[in-house]
Amino acid sequence: MNNGNISKIKLTLEVAKWEFNRWFKLKDQIITLLISASISLLIFGGKAFIEKFSDDKVELIIINSRVLPVILSNESKIKLLKKEFDEIDEQKKLLMGKEINGILILYDVDNIELIVNKEPSWFGELQLALTSAQQKIKLEKSNITTEQLKNIFQQAQIKMNYTETKREGSSTAEKVSAGIFIGLMLLGIFLGLSYQFVAITGEKQLRITEVIASAISPITWIDGKILGLSLLSLVLLVTFAISTVVFILVSSIFGSGWSIPLSVTNPLLIIALFVISVSGFLFWNTFFSAIAATISDPNTSARSSLMMVPVIPVVIAFYALSNPDSLVMKILSLFPLTSSPVLSVRLVLTDVPFTEILISLVLLFISIWYLRKAAGKIFSLSILMYGKEPSWKEISKWFRESKK
Amino acid sequence: MEKLDVILKVDSILKQFGKITAVNNLSFNINRGEIFALLGPNGAGKTTAVRMLMDIIKPDEGKIEFYLKENKSSHIPLASELGYLPEERGLYQEIPMIKTLVFMGTIRGMEKKQAQRSSEEWLEKLELLDRKNEKLSTLSKGNQQKVQFISSVLHNPSFAVLDEPFAGFDPINQEAFLTIIKELRDKGSTILLSAHQMHLVERIADRVLLLNFGKNIAYGTVDEIKKDFSTGEKIIIKFESKPELSLLLNDDAVEKVEFINDTEIKIFLKQNKSLSGLLNKAASNYKITSVKTEQVSLHDIFIERISKDKGDGNE
Numbered sequence: 080m081n082n083g084n085i086s087k088i089k090l091t092l093e094v095a096k097w098e099f100n101r102w103f104k105l106k107d108q109i110i111t112l113l114i115s116a117s118i119s120l121l122i123f124g125g126k127a128f129i130e131k132f133s134d135d136k137v138e139l140i141i142i143n144s145r146v147l148p149v150i151l152s153n154e155s156k157i158k159l160l161k162k163e164f165d166e167i168d169e170q171k172k173l174l175m176g177k178e179i180n181g182i183l184i185l186y187d188v189d190n191i192e193l194i195v196n197k198e199p200s201w202f203g204e205l206q207l208a209l210t211s212a213q214q215k216i217k218l219e220k221s222n223i224t225t226e227q228l229k230n231i232f233q234q235a236q237i238k239m240n241y242t243e244t245k246r247e248g249s250s251t252a253e254k255v256s257a258g259i260f261i262g263l264m265l266l267g268i269f270l271g272l273s274y275q276f277v278a279i280t281g282e283k284q285l286r287i288t289e290v291i292a293s294a295i296s297p298i299t300w301i302d303g304k305i306l307g308l309s310l311l312s313l314v315l316l317v318t319f320a321i322s323t324v325v326f327i328l329v330s331s332i333f334g335s336g337w338s339i340p341l342s343v344t345n346p347l348l349i350i351a352l353f354v355i356s357v358s359g360f361l362f363w364n365t366f367f368s369a370i371a372a373t374i375s376d377p378n379t380s381a382r383s384s385l386m387m388v389p390v391i392p393v394v395i396a397f398y399a400l401s402n403p404d405s406l407v408m409k410i411l412s413l414f415p416l417t418s419s420p421v422l423s424v425r426l427v428l429t430d431v432p433f434t435e436i437l438i439s440l441v442l443l444f445i446s447i448w449y450l451r452k453a454a455g456k457i458f459s460l461s462i463l464m465y466g467k468e469p470s471w472k473e474i475s476k477w478f479r480e481s482k483k
Numbered sequence: 484m485e486k487l488d489v490i491l492k493v494d495s496i497l498k499q500f501g502k503i504t505a506v507n508n509l510s511f512n513i514n515r516g517e518i519f520a521l522l523g524p525n526g527a528g529k530t531t532a533v534r535m536l537m538d539i540i541k542p543d544e545g546k547i548e549f550y551l552k553e554n555k556s557s558h559i560p561l562a563s564e565l566g567y568l569p570e571e572r573g574l575y576q577e578i579p580m581i582k583t584l585v586f587m588g589t590i591r592g593m594e595k596k597q598a599q600r601s602s603e604e605w606l607e608k609l610e611l612l613d614r615k616n617e618k619l620s621t622l623s624k625g626n627q628q629k630v631q632f633i634s635s636v637l638h639n640p641s642f643a644v645l646d647e648p649f650a651g652f653d654p655i656n657q658e659a660f661l662t663i664i665k666e667l668r669d670k671g672s673t674i675l676l677s678a679h680q681m682h683l684v685e686r687i688a689d690r691v692l693l694l695n696f697g698k699n700i701a702y703g704t705v706d707e708i709k710k711d712f713s714t715g716e717k718i719i720i721k722f723e724s725k726p727e728l729s730l731l732l733n734d735d736a737v738e739k740v741e742f743i744n745d746t747e748i749k750i751f752l753k754q755n756k757s758l759s760g761l762l763n764k765a766a767s768n769y770k771i772t773s774v775k776t777e778q779v780s781l782h783d784i785f786i787e788r789i790s791k792d793k794g795d796g797n798e
Contacts, residue, residue, distance in 0.1 A: 090590060097586050101578065286573035290634065293537045293567040294590045 094303020359419025
């Protein structure tokens with residue numbers, strides 16, 4: 080369709096804006112953030128609150144305390160009250176009356192008895208303190224110093240020396256961050272694909288396609304769709320990423336011990352991850368817009384299962400977590416089908432040369448360009464096919480024609 | 484330079500889908516400012532022809548030339564110059580109708596404010612303005628059709644294709660739309676319409692093209708087509724008892740006889756033949772209750788022509 084003086088870019092942006100606004104619900108994003116903060120607050124804040132205000136100190140009577148030097152930490156709830164053997168009966172009465180929580184009788188270093196009304200929640204802590212006291216006494220008797228014992232059980236020490244990169248080995252926090260990033264990317268891709276499927280097959284089912292196809296060219300239409308829905312995926316992904324950060328920050332306030340590794344907050348890394356994510360979404364949304372256009376009814380079409388294809392590169396990206404610098408991962412971070420998730424993981428975990436990033440992005444953009452042309456051709460021929468899906472033979476013919 | 488009164492020239496277009504020829508060497512012109520009706524039974528090739536005019540699909544052979552601007556040679560039409568109400572139609576159900584209409588206007592080249600204003604004017608005209616922010620799904624089928632119609636003409640196109648514009652409307656709204664389409668024409672739009680309501684088409688169309696098996700089988704003004712029709716007048720005779728058809732069929736003046744019910748028959752007369760002999764014959768054999776004459780309608784011509792035309796085995 081000839082749109083005269085209206086530029087294709089303006090029309091593409093109009094369609095992109097339309098598609099974005101069709102599906103984006105600001106209220107839902109705010110709710111997602113609030114839920115994330117609330118869950119973190121509920122789990123970690125609740126735990127801290129319960130620990131702070133729950134049960135009082137446990138009063139434990141210790142008989143014959145001279146046998147073992149039991150030492151408890153300052154935060155321990157257990158309060159040890161020293162008594163002698165002749166006071167046992169009196170203490171038992173107090174225990175029956177629930178005025179104390181237990182009686183610990185130390186007959187000997189290896190002969191200990193605990194009298195309680197029911198199974199105590201603080202048993203583990205007490206056992207640990209008694210074990211430590213027992214070990215200390217046994218060490219003293221065997222003339223082995225604590226240092227000697229520590230030396231015997233120490234793990235082999237290996238000094239790491241990296242030749243390929245100047246960077247230190249990835250920390251667990253970085254690996255977790257990379258894992259979370261892969262998860263978010265998968266989520267972003269799937270959200271984009273879902274919207275792409277619903278948008279295109281919905282328009283076919285509602286018979287909207289012919290009205291729009293008479294006003295704008297299929298390539299403008301599909302470009303706008305890809306752009307709008309990729310932007311939507313990105314916004315949703317950013318919301319989920321912010322939710323994750325909010326979750327971690329709220330949890331750290333209440334002493335979860337979780338933190339965001341400094342290397343992940345590097346602005347250059349964030350920009351690189353942003354560009355790669357956007358390229359990945361564009362690639363997969365382009366691919367699936369063409370597939371969606373060939374589907375008449377998503378409930379019955381076997382092609383709906385193709386939505387699972389992006390799982391493969393993401394699964395491969397998980398292998399990169401353990402060995403980001405292997406030759407296979409280097410190749411896969413250049414290959415357009417796998418590059419966006421694999422390169423993202425490598426960027427978080429290791430130092431990737433700039434040339435590799437550049438080659439990977441150039442290859443990805445070239446693929447997107449050709450895929451977009453093919454998708455436009457398939458889209459234009461498929462959107463008006465109601466009730467009948469084009470065969471793979473027909474699709475492959477259109478694909479070949481699009482390259483001419 | 485083409486003649487100025489022609490706005491669209493279709494020259495020998497052909498479209499095949501596999502072994503099926505949907506449109507077969509079809510030619511016609513549409514004049515500026517007229518209402519042109521494209522008629523034909525289901526599967527005649529109307530939708531394919533219309534899709535080719537709208538550049539949704541390309542013809543395998545032949546030419547389609549638009550002369551939308553007066554005194555100008557043929558050109559590729561702009562989306563803003565064309566309006567299209569397709570047969571296969573629908574709009575976004577879960578979006579407020581005003582938003583959808585503004586979007587439709589924008590992709591047809593209107594500025595947002597202009598599209599908003601035009602949408603509101605049309606909604607007011609069709610008594611839907613107070614519901615502009617409601618989702619389309621909340622409207623009745625008839626009101627959804629109105630919104631669909633607005634989406635195809637709100638940008639004031641020079642040439643509008645309206646495929647089945649009366650479908651889904653009650654008789655009152657059909658009448659209303661008859662007026663609206665005439666108003667569109669009077670404001671300068673040229674209209675190509677396709678409809679099955681022959682009595683409405685007959686009242687509104689300046690010229691008609693009857694299509695069957697993708698080919699032109701009748702083309703011209705309604706009067707010209709009626710004139711070309713092999714039969715002349717049509718009479719309806721009501722008898723007291725069931726008549727013997729062979730008696731009437733043997734008469735020279737009779738082209739065709741159809742039973743309306745057991746005692747009532749419709750007789751199509753041959754052109755320029757007298758009624759008197761036939762009526763005398765009928766009255767001498769049966770008791771006649773009533774006799775009335777009718778002009779042959781577009782509907783009759785449509786049925787007659789389509790039933791006679793068996794195609795040429797292009798499938």
